[in-house]
Amino acid sequence: MNQYKLAPHESLDLHEAVNFKTLCVAKSKLMQGLVFDQDLRELMEKDVRQSMADLAELQDIYKHAPFEAPVPESRPTPIIDGKEGQTH
Template sequence: MDIQKLADHESLDLHEAINFKTLCLAKSKLMQGLVFDDDLRALMKKDVEQSIQA
């Protein structure tokens, strides 16, 4: 069986994407407490839930 390995630049791209998504998740979770609009809060909550699933 062949074992496939990511190239260095692919590993770096994946690392950057994961870091960005984690940062967005943390920001959305923290900003929910500062939002007064119920619709926006619901969207942010949905984004957090979907990000955790992903």
């Protein structure tokens, strides 16, 4: 197996692509609930399936990045109306 490392700028570009694709999947999934046209809904479902496959491939490539960015265990507290939300 070819063990290569991505250059830092390639890693950042890849990171941006993963983020963009993730947002696209989330948007398509959310919008499916608002769509009444069956053809459009099927097209959106196909887009989600393809995007998930693309994300898996991008994440496999991302393993070759020269740095690690672990996912934090806690998420930031959302701010609503200028006030921090309460977490329980």
